[in-house]
Amino acid sequence: MTKASNASTEPSSTIADRIFDQMRQAIVEGGIPAGSKISEPVLAARYGISRGPLREALRRLESIKLVERRANVGARVIQLNSDQLLEIYDVREALEGMAARIAAERMPEGAIEELKALLAHHRGDIARDDWQTYFQEEGDLDFHFRIVQGGGNRRLVDILCNDLYHLARMYRCQFGMRSERARDALKEHELVVDAIAARDGELAEWLMRRHIRASREAIARRLVP
Amino acid sequence: MTKASNASTEPSSTIADRIFDQMRQAIVEGGIPAGSKISEPVLAARYGISRGPLREALRRLESIKLVERRANVGARVIQLNSDQLLEIYDVREALEGMAARIAAERMPEGAIEELKALLAHHRGDIARDDWQTYFQEEGDLDFHFRIVQGGGNRRLVDILCNDLYHLARMYRCQFGMRSERARDALKEHELVVDAIAARDGELAEWLMRRHIRASREAIARRLVP
DNA sequence: ATCCGCAGCATTGTCGACAATCAGGATTGA
DNA sequence: TCAATCCTGATTGTCGACAATGCTGCGGAT
16 A cells, blocks of 8 residues: 555545546556556547546646647557656655755655665665565655645646656566666665665755666667667 | 647647636736635636536646635635645655666757757856846746757656646745746756766766755745745 | 534536547559 | 549537536624
8 A cells, every 4th residue: 555646545535536547557567558548438448437537637637647648639548658757766765855954944854764664674675685575666756745745845746646656667568677786775775764764855856866867778788778 | 948848749639627726827817816725616707607517627727736725615726835745846856866877878869959059048148147038038948948858758858747836836936936046057957968978877966966966955045034 | 502414506528429530541643 | 443522421610508616794792
């Protein structure tokens, strides 16, 4: 149960919101194939709703860049290519670096303790060569999620958790992220947490940026071998 | 004529898009007061359209955080308080710093020349004590806009130009930005451009971040005197 | 006098139908 | 044979009406 999927906590009172959540999950996890065309009537029939709420859900999916729409033509699920993926990592480097700095300045002590406990849990997973669990449960994104939330900058939280992390998950579900970097990543995570616990914002930012840059390089290396 | 308002170049074939543009401008410039409640029937009547396209426009305005919606209650224009404004500047510092770094690495020479010409124009404005023109034409945002676009990272362009810059304009229109910082800002702009022209990405990022941080401090000083 | 419950009203959410627009294929002319 | 054109089919955009939900004011009970 990852904290990153916190949208299900609300009762989703309106149909459009519920369809939005369902479609987002389906797109991220591959249930709706990337690049496929979306026909409003058939999707409305599949979900058993009218076109009105479906269109609103599509608008929201468009706003988080999971589908592309052209007027009078229709909507397609995005097809993430390598360039866009690397662009996302540039944005993440900048944003999460700032998030780590703010977290070092303002994250409550209790949240830092929870973060340490989470890392201890991850350490146990990796020691048991349990990589699959680690990445399948998206412990990595959970770690990043908590740091971003720890600083309390709502706009930062919004951009990262509502937009970019879904793309990251989509990439992992689609290309089947192998986890040879899990051990290094965990080590980098620990350094970041140490800097945050020491309230060293500048170091936390530097370490987080280096960590994300390393992930980016690992992906770039796998993308164009 | 600022490049930042490039949405009017398209014919806006669909009504919802046109209404979205109109309402965005009205909210940013104060035509629709901040914090006011939005009634779908009265607004639809005012614009002479049905509620369908209006609702889609509202969804898009919600996605760029210009209006807030609650299910079964309605939509309100956002009320920007000082905390959120400072949060935006933190995000801008991170994002535009990265943008300056990328611009230094990849911006075409021609675009750099145009940037220099723009700064020369601004220098002339300020030398004539023509501050009002400088800020009224939003030369500042135009400068930032060009640098963000120069790097070619589409996601960076999207976040900054479609979300954050509108908020910045809204703040200026609402609180009447005085321009005692215009002279300093211009000097900082010139340093950034010099670093980009020298292809020094690290320096460009550092200068841009310091520039935005200085703007943030100036605002914070005026906010709680 | 204050608080709770209820009814009425206004607003939002949802639906089905109509009009406008675009994509693709058949047709015709050079 | 190739290209341009028109037509057809389907899909999207828009509209008005109905249903569901939340807010507001009043009446009554404590």
